[in-house]
Amino acid sequence: MIQATNIKKSYGELAVLKGVDVNINKGEIVSIVGASGAGKSTLLHILGTLDRSDSGDLQIADTLINALNDKQLSAFRNKHIGFVFQFHHLLPEFTAIENVCIPAYINGTNEKEAQTRAKELLTFLGLKDRMTHKPNQLSGGEQQRVAVARALINQPDVVLADEPSGNLDSDTSQELHELFFELRKQYEQTFVIVTHNKELAEMSDRQLVMKDGLIV
Amino acid sequence: MNITRFIARRIAFGSGKSFSGFILKIAAVAVGLSMCVMIVTNALVSGFQEEVSRKLFGFMGHIQISSFDGNRSFEDLSPINIKQDFYPSLDTVTGISRIQVYARKPGIVTTDTDFEGIVLKGIDHNFDWSFFEQYLVDGRALELGGEKKANEVLISRTTANRLGLKVGDKMTIRFLQKPPRARRPEIVGIYNTGLEEYDEVYALYDIRNIRKLNDWEEDEVGGFEVFLDDVRDLDQMSEDVYYRYVPHDLLSRNLKEINPNVFEWLALQDINEWVILVLLTMIAIINMITALLILILDRTNMIGILKALGANNWQVRKIFLYNAAIIIGLGLLLGNALGLGLCWLQQTFEFIRLPEDSYYISVAPIKLNWITIVLLNLATMGVCLLALMIPSILVTRIKPITAIRFR
Numbered sequence: 084m085i086q087a088t089n090i091k092k093s094y095g096e097l098a099v100l101k102g103v104d105v106n107i108n109k110g111e112i113v114s115i116v117g118a119s120g121a122g123k124s125t126l127l128h129i130l131g132t133l134d135r136s137d138s139g140d141l142q143i144a145d146t147l148i149n150a151l152n153d154k155q156l157s158a159f160r161n162k163h164i165g166f167v168f169q170f171h172h173l174l175p176e177f178t179a180i181e182n183v184c185i186p187a188y189i190n191g192t193n194e195k196e197a198q199t200r201a202k203e204l205l206t207f208l209g210l211k212d213r214m215t216h217k218p219n220q221l222s223g224g225e226q227q228r229v230a231v232a233r234a235l236i237n238q239p240d241v242v243l244a245d246e247p248s249g250n251l252d253s254d255t256s257q258e259l260h261e262l263f264f265e266l267r268k269q270y271e272q273t274f275v276i277v278t279h280n281k282e283l284a285e286m287s288d289r290q291l292v293m294k295d296g297l298i299v
Numbered sequence: 300m301n302i303t304r305f306i307a308r309r310i311a312f313g314s315g316k317s318f319s320g321f322i323l324k325i326a327a328v329a330v331g332l333s334m335c336v337m338i339v340t341n342a343l344v345s346g347f348q349e350e351v352s353r354k355l356f357g358f359m360g361h362i363q364i365s366s367f368d369g370n371r372s373f374e375d376l377s378p379i380n381i382k383q384d385f386y387p388s389l390d391t392v393t394g395i396s397r398i399q400v401y402a403r404k405p406g407i408v409t410t411d412t413d414f415e416g417i418v419l420k421g422i423d424h425n426f427d428w429s430f431f432e433q434y435l436v437d438g439r440a441l442e443l444g445g446e447k448k449a450n451e452v453l454i455s456r457t458t459a460n461r462l463g464l465k466v467g468d469k470m471t472i473r474f475l476q477k478p479p480r481a482r483r484p485e486i487v488g489i490y491n492t493g494l495e496e497y498d499e500v501y502a503l504y505d506i507r508n509i510r511k512l513n514d515w516e517e518d519e520v521g522g523f524e525v526f527l528d529d530v531r532d533l534d535q536m537s538e539d540v541y542y543r544y545v546p547h548d549l550l551s552r553n554l555k556e557i558n559p560n561v562f563e564w565l566a567l568q569d570i571n572e573w574v575i576l577v578l579l580t581m582i583a584i585i586n587m588i589t590a591l592l593i594l595i596l597d598r599t600n601m602i603g604i605l606k607a608l609g610a611n612n613w614q615v616r617k618i619f620l621y622n623a624a625i626i627i628g629l630g631l632l633l634g635n636a637l638g639l640g641l642c643w644l645q646q647t648f649e650f651i652r653l654p655e656d657s658y659y660i661s662v663a664p665i666k667l668n669w670i671t672i673v674l675l676n677l678a679t680m681g682v683c684l685l686a687l688m689i690p691s692i693l694v695t696r697i698k699p700i701t702a703i704r705f706r
């Protein structure tokens with residue numbers, strides 16, 4: 084699914100990634116752990132095509148990312164990658180279901196089709212009664228679940244999550260983590276999750292430990 | 300689903316921050332005021348041009364037919380015969396409404412204390428009084444239907460004021476010729492068209508008096524005035540009259556050829572109008588650029604998220620251009636309402652007045668050109684949006700990770 088080889092990234096003098104190799108298989112749930120500042124987010128952004136590496140090769144779903152121009156990269160990200168961040172990053176003016184539909188609309192999907200899928204996802208994630216709520220009317224856990232639905236709307240090859248439960252209490256975190264596994268069961272969904280949460284890391288299929296810009 | 304429209308509509312008036320909302324409202328108002336002034340300017344300039352040229356043509360006719368050397372310095376020296384193939388049948392030609400005769404002769408009006416040069420314009424019983432009747436300020440029109448030459452004259456208010464004459468007075472006119480002659484007609488009416496250069500010169504008189512003074516035959520005239528239905532046909536009709544209806548030994552010229560200066564002056568008003576339109580459009584554009592930059596900077600977070608979700612630069616730029624279009628549209632709505640409202644007020648209450656001696660008219664007239672107004676709206680929208688293409692590039696500088704890393 085994802086093959087990254089010898090990924091390097093520096094911010095000025097600071098070498099954040101020093102030649103990282105990552106392989107993720109379809110249907111896997113992989114967690115990335117490591118100290119703060121180890122470069123986990125940087126790696127996730129590069130894997131998610133939000134940022135470009137200084138060197139190294141990245142292939143996602145048989146596509147060579149380095150060969151894509153900005154416009155192609157946007158379209159690729161829209162269709163193949165879903166994101167969940169530490170902060171929900173939902174658009175405040177839009178309801179839950181509208182937020183979920185936005186990636187589909189960007190892709191040019193018609194309203195009806197997008198809404199059908201959004202309803203299905205929100206229902207699956209236990210948000211049937213929250214669809215027409217605006218983000219500020221939702222709890223932290225609900226906001227993150229809406230963000231998960233948004234990440235899934237275009238049936239991406241992989242969902243990348245950066246400390247998705249970083250702002251949630253432990254019960255809510257637990258619920259969210261269980262959802263990831265249910266989604267994998269239901270849809271064979273691939274996840275790469277950066278986390279500080281020990282339980283989640285241990286539940287996952289594999290843990291990648293980052294230290295000093297390398298996976299150890 | 301159109302993502303551009305979907306998002307743009309929802310966020311049209313900023314993030315709710317009062318300052319940016321205020322700037323956006325200012326921009327809309329600036330666009331509105333520009334459009335308002337454009338509409339009013341256009342209505343005033345075209346109203347002015349139309350009204351002045353209507354007066355000019357009403358006074359002199361659109362086309363004059365005369366002998367080749369006859370039409371100089373307010374004096375018709377070589378008479379032509381009234382029996383022409385085109386007279387009076389020319390008024391049956393489509394686009395031509397009238398043809399009437401005239402003969403002009405300069406004279407000097409003398410009073411006990413004063414004298415003043417004028418031109419007597421001789422006319423006959425077929426003369427169309429509808430124009431002068433509009434501008435009759437005292438007395439009546441000449442009565443020319445009688446068997447005998449009418450010993451009456453219609454003078455302008457300017458002449459009357461300069462010489463201290465009024466309706467009912469007799470006016471002594473001397474003609475410098477060999478031997479010198481004089482006439483003493485009664486002033487039966489006073490007119491004031493406001494066309495100062497003509498008013499101060501012309502008085503209307505029975506053409507039979509001119510014939511007699513000039514020792515012309517009964518069937519001789521100085522020339523013919525031709526009136527058109529629509530001034531827009533002027534160039535075409537001038538050619539037609541000259542080439543198709545007027546014999547080779549006669550000359551026909553339209554008023555623009557006879558008096559180019561005043562028409563050039565009228566056309567010059569177009570330049571004023573253009574300067575105003577361009578300036579106002581620039582003001583609208585500058586305000587809209589500010590508004591657009593504010594909209595974008597207000598929304599860096601949203602832009603980053605949309606990009607992370609896979610929106611490309613052009614999709615995001617379109618959202619903001621659409622947004623700007625909403626603001627421009629609201630501004631235009633306001634501007635049209637205001638501009639048309641002001642035009643209506645001027646038409647109804649005539650509160651803008653002009654010094655008649657320099658502008659030929661006393662009230663600024665209004666002429667609404669609906670097609671022009673529609674074009675002004677479309678052009679403002681189009682030009683603004685085109686100009687906004689450049690600042691909208693700012694969107695491409697906003698990176699998704701910036702929005703995500705630093706909330």
Ligand SMILES: Nc1ncnc2c1ncn2[C@@H]1O[C@H](COP(=O)(O)OP(=O)(O)O)[C@@H](O)[C@H]1O
Binds near residue numbers: 117119121123124126
């Ligand atoms: N835009 C940036 N400019 C400069 N330094 C950065 C930038 N982004 C991240 N860094 C630095 O890169 C290092 C790795 O950051 P990050 O990938 O966020 O670590 P993690 O997610 O593991 O905590 C940190 O030292 C951070 O300060």
Ligand SMILES: [Mg+2]
Binds near residue numbers: 245
């Ligand atoms: Mg991080």
